[in-house]
Amino acid sequence: MNDLITERETLEERYLRQIFIRDQMAEFAKDPFVMTGADGIYYTDIDGKRYLDAIAGIFVASVGHGNRRVIDAIKVQLDTMAFAPVMHGTNALAIQLANKLAEIAPGNINSVKFCSGGSEANETAFKMARQYHKLNGHPNKYKIISRYQSWHGGTFAALSASGLTSRRVDSEPLAAGFIHVFPPYCYRCPFGKEYPSCDLTCAGLIEDTILMEDPETVAAVIVEPIGHTGGIIDPPSEYLPQLRELCNRHNVLLIFDEIITGMGRTGEMFAADTFGVVPDLICLGKGISGGYMPLSAVLCQRQIADKFWGDKTINPGFVSGHTYEANPIACAAGLATIGEIIEKDLCSNTRKIGNYLREGLERLRKHGIIGDIRGKGLFLGVEFVRNPASKEKFENDIPIGTLIGKRALTKGLLTRYDPHWMSLGPPLILTQEQADDIISILDDCIAEVLDEINT
Ligand SMILES: Cc1ncc(COP(=O)(O)O)c(C=O)c1O
Structure with missing residues (x-):
C-alpha cells in the first residue's frame, strides 16, 4: 500500500479490511470517518473538512489539540x-x-x-x-x-x-x-x-x-x-x-x-x-x-x-x-x-462557559423535544423526548439523538449521541463564541431532523 494515507482516494476499502474499529465495520467502510489533523478545538478529516470537537475526542482533549x-x-x-x-x-x-x-x-x-x-x-x-x-x-x-x-x-x-x-x-x-x-x-x-x-x-x-x-x-x-x-x-x-x-x-x-x-x-x-x-x-x-x-x-x-x-x-x-x-x-x-x-484556571472557565453552554441548550427547548438537560461544568447532556410534558419517548424507529448527532457531523460538529440522548464535553478551553457555534449548529440540526420526520 501507499506509505501514507493522506486523502480519500488513497483510502481503498481493502485497506479498511485490515483494521477493527469500535463500530459496525461494514457500515463504517461505506463512508469512513478518518481524521488526519487537530488544532485547538477543531479536527480535520481526510477530506480537509473541519469539525468543532464538542466532545474532546471522547472527553480526552481537556486542554485542546496542539497545545x-x-x-x-x-x-x-x-x-x-x-x-x-x-x-x-x-x-x-x-x-x-x-x-x-x-x-x-x-x-x-x-x-x-x-x-x-x-x-x-x-x-x-x-x-x-x-x-x-x-x-x-x-x-x-x-x-x-x-x-x-x-x-x-x-x-x-x-x-x-x-x-x-x-x-x-x-x-x-x-x-x-x-x-x-x-x-x-x-x-x-x-x-x-x-x-x-x-x-x-x-x-x-x-x-x-x-x-x-x-x-x-x-x-x-x-x-x-x-x-x-x-x-x-x-x-x-x-x-x-x-x-x-x-x-x-x-x-x-x-x-x-x-x-x-x-x-x-x-x-x-x-x-x-x-x-x-x-x-x-x-x-x-x-x-x-x-x-x-x-x-x-x-x-x-x-x-x-x-x-x-x-x-x-x-x-x-x-x-x-x-x-x-x-x-x-x-x-x-x-x-x-x-x-x-x-x-490557565481552566476550572473556572469550565464553570463559566459550562453555564453559558447550558443556557444555550435551554434555548433549544423551543423545538419541543428536549425532556431534560443534565450535567455539570463542560459535561452536559440532553435527553430527547416526543413529548416533554408526558416524557413520552420517540418510537424505536426514530432514534432521534442519533439522527441529530449524525446531522451535526455533516455540519462539522462532533458530539456523542445515542438513540435518546446526546452529550457534550468540549475541551475546557472552549470560548463563548465557540459555545454559540455549537448551539447554532444544533439548532439547525434539530429543526432539519424534525422537518424530515414530520413530513
Ligand atoms: C467512566 C469511564 N470509565 C472507564 C472507561 C474506560 O476507559 P478506557 O476506554 O480508557 O479503558 C471509560 C471509557 O469510556 C469511561 O467513560
Whole structure:
C-alpha cells in the first residue's frame, strides 16, 4: 500500500479490511470517518473538512489539540528517556506527577498507582480494594457493587462492573463477584418515585444490597459521580454523601470512577470536589494527559496506601502492574496538562462557559423535544423526548439523538449521541463564541431532523 494515507482516494476499502474499529465495520467502510489533523478545538478529516470537537475526542482533549506546552514537554522527555524499567522501580517524572496529584486531590487522598487506560485503572482499583481488605484482616471482602447503565471499561473485570447491557452480552459470561444496583436516574426514576419525596431510595437500596450480600463479603462500591452512558446521570446532591456514609458504616470502600469527570471537567479538578465527597479511591484517565499520551491513575487515601507499606514478611506490596505504567513520556504529558489546567484556571472557565453552554441548550427547548438537560461544568447532556410534558419517548424507529448527532457531523460538529440522548464535553478551553457555534449548529440540526420526520 501507499506509505501514507493522506486523502480519500488513497483510502481503498481493502485497506479498511485490515483494521477493527469500535463500530459496525461494514457500515463504517461505506463512508469512513478518518481524521488526519487537530488544532485547538477543531479536527480535520481526510477530506480537509473541519469539525468543532464538542466532545474532546471522547472527553480526552481537556486542554485542546496542539497545545504547545504539552507537546514541548513530551519532546523534551523523548530526548531524555522514553521508557524506564518498571520491574525494578520507577522514574523521576512518575514521582513528580504522583506528588502533584497528591497535592491537588481532595482530603487525604495522596498515593497514586499509574496505569495506561481507564479500564486498567478500574481493574487496579478493584484489586487494590480486595488486597487492602485482606491486609486489614477481612479476607472475604471481595464483591464489587456497581450500577446498571454504567461504563467502567472493556477489560473483563471493568466490563463485569459495567452495567451497560448492550456492551456486556456479547462477552458473557463475565466475572463473578460483581453486583448491580439501579442508578439515580431521577428523570425516569427506576422506582417510579419523585425527588425529593423518594428519600433517595436508590441510595438506600445500595445499603440494603450490602446487608443482603453480607457486609463481610463486600469490598467496594464503584460509581461514576456523573454517569455518562445512561445519558448523563447527574445525581441529586445528597446521593454521593449518603453513599459515603453507608460505605463507612459497613467498612466498604467507595471508588469514584472519574475517568470522565476528573481533571476539571465538572468545574473543579475532581467531581469529588464538585459534590463535596471524598471517596476512598479515585480512578483517573482520559483528560489527565489531554489525549497526548495514554495515561491513567488510581489515587487512594493514605490509610489504604499505609497497609501496603507493612513489613515485607507479612506484606508482599501491591503486586499489580502493567508494562507501560508510569511511562515517562505519558507522565510528562500529564504534568504539563495539569500545569496548563491550573495556570490557565481552566476550572473556572469550565464553570463559566459550562453555564453559558447550558443556557444555550435551554434555548433549544423551543423545538419541543428536549425532556431534560443534565450535567455539570463542560459535561452536559440532553435527553430527547416526543413529548416533554408526558416524557413520552420517540418510537424505536426514530432514534432521534442519533439522527441529530449524525446531522451535526455533516455540519462539522462532533458530539456523542445515542438513540435518546446526546452529550457534550468540549475541551475546557472552549470560548463563548465557540459555545454559540455549537448551539447554532444544533439548532439547525434539530429543526432539519424534525422537518424530515414530520413530513
Ligand atoms: C467512566 C469511564 N470509565 C472507564 C472507561 C474506560 O476507559 P478506557 O476506554 O480508557 O479503558 C471509560 C471509557 O469510556 C469511561 O467513560
